[in-house]
Every structure is written in structure tokens, then in C-alpha cells.
Amino acid sequence: MGAEEPWLATVQRLKQLFIKGVCRVEQRSLAEQLKTLLSGIAAPACPASMEESPTSPFQWIAAKPLLALRQRVATDNEAVAAILATAVGIRSPWLSIIAARVKEASGLKASEVLVQLVTQLGEAASWVEASLPGAKLAATPWGDLERQLLGSVAELAPATPVLCRVLSAAAWLKSFQSNPLTALKPVDPTGLRPDINWCRGRLLGLPQADDGNALRGGPMLNQMIAGDFLLTGVIENKGAIQETHEMGALAWVLANPWAFLLTCLIYAQDSWAAEQQGGILLELPGGQNPFFPTRIQLLVVDKDENEVLCGTLAGLIVRFLESRSIYLFPAAPTVDELDTLMRPVVQALLTHRVWRYYDGLSEEQGYYRIDPDFADLCYRRLGSRIFQRYGRTIWQEFRPLAEAWQREKSGVGMNERTLTLIRGGVL
Template sequence: MMAMLKVLQRLFSIGTCAADDGALAPLLTGLAHLSTDGGRWVISRQLLGLRLTLSDDQEAVAAVLATQLEVRTPWVRLLAARCREAGQLTDANALVQLVSRLGGAAAWVEAAMPQATLDPTTSTALERELFGCTADQAQATPVLTRVMAGASQLAHWQQGPLPVLNPIDRTGERVDANWCPGRLLAHPDGAGPDEDFILCGRWPGEEGADPLAWVQRGPWPLLLAAIGYVQDSWAAEARGGLLLELPPGQYPHYPTEIAVLVAGDDGAEVLCGSLGGFVLGLLSRLNMGLFPAPLTDAALNTRLSPLIGELQRRQVWRFQEGLSGQQGFYRVHPKFSDACYQISGVRTLGLNARGLRRAIREQAEQWRIERQGLKSSLQRHEGHKEGL
């Protein structure tokens, strides 16, 4: 069990772990993606999401282990005894709160009531490693409660396997293979994940690199370059489009936020949100996620700021000053635009990025519809208030 503990800790710390231990299969089915060669387990979006409901990786590992009957049984017996104690208190609210926090695990605890006990378990070494104390101690009760609530959700997910994942194409040309459902993308400029299966957050630092070659080697530069590519091709249609505008008071090379506006066929622009929010919506549309945890719009905008400057320095994006009374905006750089129509560019951002480009445009169009609907709803509400 201790060996399995170390493997699971690695899964949460770098996003993957070896799949050579057959005992992991019943634990990680439905919680992690198996690599196509069967050699790695890759953490899933939903498992990362559940990790956020817990205090740390140790609790998350405990929740995974608790999906096993041999680990879970003594812990639910302890919790049954704690529920019995709470039920004997004058204040019944203590029991109500405990049962409420157990969530789906309450049924496990109820079934264990006849065997309720506060005796130490036979897994005290494991418990000290996970909780810092043994499970029979009162201080472990809040931790056990969270762990078992998480385990009940994990046990539900274990009933269906997740899609297998291909290794990352390090050349960056196989965009559709890299940007696929289930894939995780490390935070901008983030380090640490297993870059064989998780898109890295760092961007290349070598000087003098061709802009397209530089973009291909960095997932975040490629993503923003693809947004610029879609923006450029959409503008050529003269029917709607995507505008990346610099809000007032911002420095173009290190903006704290870029506003995203989407125009309809009539040319009317709707302010939809920030670049960070747009990227998060896009990743959700692609059934992808961020590693090691989700970010807010504002946090992602902050992390993208240095990359915006680098995109301009590398002549992938350029900032264009607005006309009188208008804000400046970002567009794809002409040098990079030309490279997109050369052989390597057509292969990378043309043929292989069709799915990504389609998702970018669909996300923009959906965002515009949603914001228009929200604006109309607010206007109707204000009109109703004025009429009262």
C-alpha cells in the first residue's frame, strides 16, 4: 500500500504515473487516462477538479485509496462511531453537519453503523503519512469526512473508463493530436508536469528563431497564434470578426488584460470579456483543462501578460494604435501571417489545426450570443422596473 501511495502522489504532483502496477487499474479507471502504449496514467480534469475540494494532495490520494473496500471499511466504521457520538450531543446540529459534509459517503457510513468502532485500524502507518495522525484520533475526523465524501464521487467515476491519450508531438506540427479531449495544459510559464503527456507552460527562449518554428515548440504561443490566425482569416470574409482590444491605461507590451470583442455579420461589436476568459471557455469547449489547477480569468490574464510582449517581440502579433477616439488592438503580424501560408505553416496552422481553429471561432460566436442575450435580458429587466 505504501508503494501505491508514492505512485499516486506522483500522479498529483506531475500529472502522470507509471502503469506497470496492475493494482492501479481498478483504482484509476475513470479517474485518469491511460496512454496509448499502456505505460502511463495521465490525470484527468475531473480528478483535478475534485482535488480542489480537498486540502492537499495527500487528502486526494487518500480519497483515491478509499475507493478500495479494504481501505474504506475501517474508515467508515470510525466515522460511524463519530456520527453516533454526535447524535448523543444535546445540539443535534453537530450530527446534521457531519452527515451533510459526508455527501454521498453518508450511505457507506450508515451501512457501517452495526460495526461502528473507535479502535485504531491496522493502517496506522498509512494514516500518519496521509493525515499526520492516525484515523481514530478526533483531529482526523474533519479530514476523514472530506476524504470519504471525495471517495464517493470517485467511486462513481470509476464505473466508466476515460479515452486513451497519445504522447505529445514535440515538433508541435500535430496540433489536432496535441489539442485533444482530455489533454491538460500547464499554466503559462509553469514547469513541473510530465511534458510527454501534458502540454508544457513554458515557451522557448532561444533568440533568432523563426517565428513559426518558435510558435510550434510552445503550446501557449501556438494557442495565441492560432487565435490571431482565426482573427485574420475571419476578417478577410468581411462578415463579422474577432477584435483583441487594449483597454485604456494599459501598456501594450505587458497588458494586465486584453478585451475580446466579437462582431456579427452586421459589423456590430459586442464586448464579451477578457482574453483569459476567452481561453478558459475555449479549453472547456475542447474538453481540456489547466494543470495543476484551474485559474480565474484575472489570474490567467496576469500570467499571459509577459507572453503578449514576447509574441510582439517575436513578430507573431503586433499592436496597432487606434484611430482618434478608438482603442489600440492586436493583430497577427504580417511576417507571421506570410509564414502561415508557407508549407510548414499550412501543415501546422492550416491542415492540422482545423479542429482548434473551428473551436476558436465557435467559442467567439457563442460568447457573442450569450452576451447579447444577457444584455437584452438586463434591458428588459430595467424597462420593467421603470414601468412599475
């Protein structure tokens, strides 16, 4: 076996982290190599049971640094190359080549090329500086690897800007590798243990309607996510646990992570309203279809009945996910994009009679609340187990987040300097 072959095998596993969010390895030698590369940037998977077989696969789940890495480079291939470049054996020949390019640029009359190179290198500039004594434009042992990931062998000029991005990203990644991440438990596919499913470090797929295509292809393959280590974004029309008359729509809610998340919000809204100490309003701006809204306004009401428009439904969801260190996969959309993506979720919640839409009174906007029949389900045996035992900390988190948002929008708690800047029109 050539020196390059183990690295080529590693490439295929690393690509899966950006496509599926999870990579699986059966060979222990390959697993050891990945363990070093992925320390601090991907979470190891807990075994499904305590009696793990020696032949059980090793698995890793993409974590925040890997999702951020993908935004720093142009392609999945460059992201994989950056991970490999954290290994000194891969990195050293590439640094020698870039050091040679820097020497070339420093000999030119125009300084723009040198400035551009150093700027592209970013945090890797110190690595290149240390490699200047051994600078050389020569072929490396990683020709096939380079053609696959960089588009050409590293010593050729077209690879230079790509290699600079890769080395810069690798230098940034190195700071995470000394702090291994906590192992992540598998998702409970029935949804009966939301405390396990909505833990720190979990990935949540972007919401998408189940039009039949999600099961056939694409990056969000449902059967690879539901019941594994990622929360699926597909909105299915059936529950993973048997639906009975007593359970009603609750079975469907538990089987669909996005439905559960928005149900927790509407449950928190109902619980807060019962105290008559303020609350959350979910209002629909005029001109929209309530069953397929592009944007739902979120207002927070204080105990004195003062309403503050804080933003949109997606804005609060983003705050919730950030507070629990749960990350949208494969990448975080803008708030406006997420509002649009959540349209099929809202439609499904209304169809399954979990949410209910109410028309506003004269010149008032329509609004969403929990469906009264579903609210009753939440206080029966299974509903109480979910919302008062395993999921209590989840729905309760929406209230302090909404209150903090309301204070931000109202200027409450701002220091005097910030208020002065705002009043003076500086901000």
C-alpha cells in the same frame, strides 16, 4: 511484506498525479492496483510505439475528475486518501470509526455535532449508515498510511473532520470509476501535429515565463512535460525543430503550446476579417503597456459591424479549452488571473513578431493583429500544413465560440421568460 506496504507504495505514485500530472509505474502488480483505483479518473497512456516492451512503464495522466477532486479537499494527501478510500478494503475500517463518531454525536443533547458530521460526510453518509451495526473506535491496519495522509491515526479525534472530507470525496469519485477513459497519446514535442497535441483530455500547464527556474524545480518541471503527455506552460525562447529562414518564428510557435494557442486565435481573427463578415477585435484598455498587458478586451463584430464587448482574451481561451475538454494544470485560475498569467505569452508573441500592436487613432484604443510577415509564413508549405491540415479544426473553433459569446451578451436566443426577468430587474 505487510498488508500496508503495497498501499504505501501506491501513495507515492498517486502523489505524482497532483504534482506532475502523470504517474509512472514499472511493477506490473502495482500497476494492476493503480488500474483499478484510477479507472475513470485518470487516462491511461498510449505507448510511444506499437512495439511496446514488456518492461515499458505503465503511465496514467490526471483527468478532470482528479483535478476537481483536488478542489474538494484541503491537501494533496487528502486527495490521495480519497482515491484509496474508493477501495473497500481501505474504506471499511474508516467507515466503522466514523459510524462510531456518529453514534457518539447522536447521544449528545446538542444536535449541532451530529448535524455537522452528517453535513461533512455528504455523499458518504449512506456508507456510514450501512456501517452503523459494526461501528467501533479501534485501530485499523493502516496506521502508517493514516499518519502520512490524515495527520494522525484514524481513531483519534483530530482525524475525524479530515476523514469525513476524504470519505465524502471518495463517494463522489466512485461514480466515475465504472467508465474507463480513452488512452492518451504522447505529446509531439515538435508541435508539427497539433491535432494530436490538442486532443480531448490533454493537460495544459499554466503559462509562465522561462526565467531559468522552471527547469530546476517546482511543479511544472519542463522536461517532464514537454514531449511527454502534458503540454508545457513554460514560454521558451527557442524552437524544438530547427529554425530556418523559411520557417522564421513558426518554429518557435510550434514548440510553445501557449504561443501556438494564441497564434491560432490571431490566425482565426485574420481569416474571419478577410471575409468582411464581422470578426474579433483585441483591444488594449488605456494605461497599459502593450508588451505586458494585464487585460486585453475582446469584442465581437457582427456582419452589420455592430461591436459587442464580450469580455477579455482569457475569457475566450477558457471557452476554447472547455469546448475541447483540455484542462489547465495544476488547477484552473479565474479569468482575471489567467489574463494576468498570459502577459509573458503576449510579450513573447510581440517579440517574435507573431502578433503586432497598432496604436489606435484619436481617442481610440490600440489593438492587436497578426504580424503581416508571420501571416505570409502561415501560407507557405509548413504553415499551410499546420494551419490548413493538422490544425484547421483548432483555429476554426474560435469563430463559432466568439459568435455564441456575442449572442449571449446581446441577448439573442434567450427565451421570453429570461428576457422578462432581466427587464424586470430580477436578474
